[in-house]
Amino acid sequence: RAKDQGRNRYEYYTHELTLQVSQRFRLEGDLRHAIERRELYLVWQPQFSLASGELIGAECLLRWQHPEHGLVPPDEFIPLAEESDLILFIGDWVLCAAIAQMAGWQARVPSLKASINLSPRQLSAAGLSQRIRSLLEQYGVSPGRIQLELTESGLMESQAVNAWLGQEAASLGLLLSIDDFGTGYSSLSRLKTLPINQLKIDRSFVKDIPDDENDIAITRSIIGLARGLELEVVAEGVETAYQERFLREAGCDIAQGYYYSRPVSAAEFETRYLRSQKEE
Ligand code: C2E
Numbered sequence: 001r002a003k004d005q006g007r008n009r010y011e012y013y014t015h016e017l018t019l020q021v022s023q024r025f026r027l028e029g030d031l032r033h034a035i036e037r038r039e040l041y042l043v044w045q046p047q048f049s050l051a052s053g054e055l056i057g058a059e060c061l062l063r064w065q066h067p068e069h070g071l072v073p074p075d076e077f078i079p080l081a082e083e084s085d086l087i088l089f090i091g092d093w094v095l096c097a098a099i100a101q102m103a104g105w106q107a108r109v110p111s112l113k114a115s116i117n118l119s120p121r122q123l124s125a126a127g128l129s130q131r132i133r134s135l136l137e138q139y140g141v142s143p144g145r146i147q148l149e150l151t152e153s154g155l156m157e158s159q160a161v162n163a164w165l166g167q168e169a170a171s172l173g174l175l176l177s178i179d180d181f182g183t184g185y186s187s188l189s190r191l192k193t194l195p196i197n198q199l200k201i202d203r204s205f206v207k208d209i210p211d212d213e214n215d216i217a218i219t220r221s222i223i224g225l226a227r228g229l230e231l232e233v234v235a236e237g238v239e240t241a242y243q244e245r246f247l248r249e250a251g252c253d254i255a256q257g258y259y260y261s262r263p264v265s266a267a268e269f270e271t272r273y274l275r276s277q278k279e280e
């Protein structure tokens, strides 16, 4: 009987597995057409200075409205896209859409910055620098308005990423940020050699403040590290007034999170944040 059960279980698992593989396969096929079918769009999450409360910029986050499955979260489809060259097309679409959006916004808030997430594969592909340069020229956006975000784990991934960062990024005049900081394995000695201007404290450390003493200690040390290296430091995932006060007192520069706003459409971002800025 044990044997039967074992076999049933085995069959059950293989069935599950096949289903998952074919579902992923189908999702990838759909993703290939998502751009042309206009199913991708950007949402924007504002970032504020903790010292002054002033709007600093916004991070653009990709969304996929699938015709049958509804909204597919980026944590599901971006890893899928990263398994093939699909991420290059999607990443390019994001760069283009975000820079075009900034062209319209920069006149209204001259210091506004757009944070754009990049996948490490985009850095190792040929022509990224030239592409960014020509998009900035085409839309009349200065490179200092664009804060590129690379995850800490992505940064450590390959030589090509290192080369791009060392040679191209700085000469373009773009701002570079390490996203999800504290969750990867970057060596501290390498940190000071990278041409970055910003660290983003991962949400996993912020979310349990004040309950988790370890997270408090980790967050404080990341802020201390950033200040020591003269890097700007951003906390993501700020959800409560307590967390805001803690971060301000600990010396964090910028905050982003549901406490201020969820990511919103470009139109909503304009009415909520750019209009009020103009009237002030
Ligand atoms: P990320 O870059 O670390 O973005 C922050 C994520 O935290 C976003 O999730 C955002 O919606 C969420 N978030 C912000 N504040 C809060 C908060 O207060 N509470 C909670 N619970 N969540 C908060 P999202 O939009 O689902 O994106 C997930 C990840 O997908 C991003 O993490 C980023 O790594 C990736 N991603 C999103 N858009 C792009 C893109 O255009 N290109 C690439 N390569 N990756 C992207």
Ligand code: MG
Pocket (backbone or CB within 6 Å): 059, 117, 149, 179
């Ligand atoms: Mg990010």
Ligand code: MG
Pocket (backbone or CB within 6 Å): 179, 180, 200, 202, 203, 236
């Ligand atoms: Mg992050």
Ligand code: MG
Pocket (backbone or CB within 6 Å): 180, 203
């Ligand atoms: Mg993250």
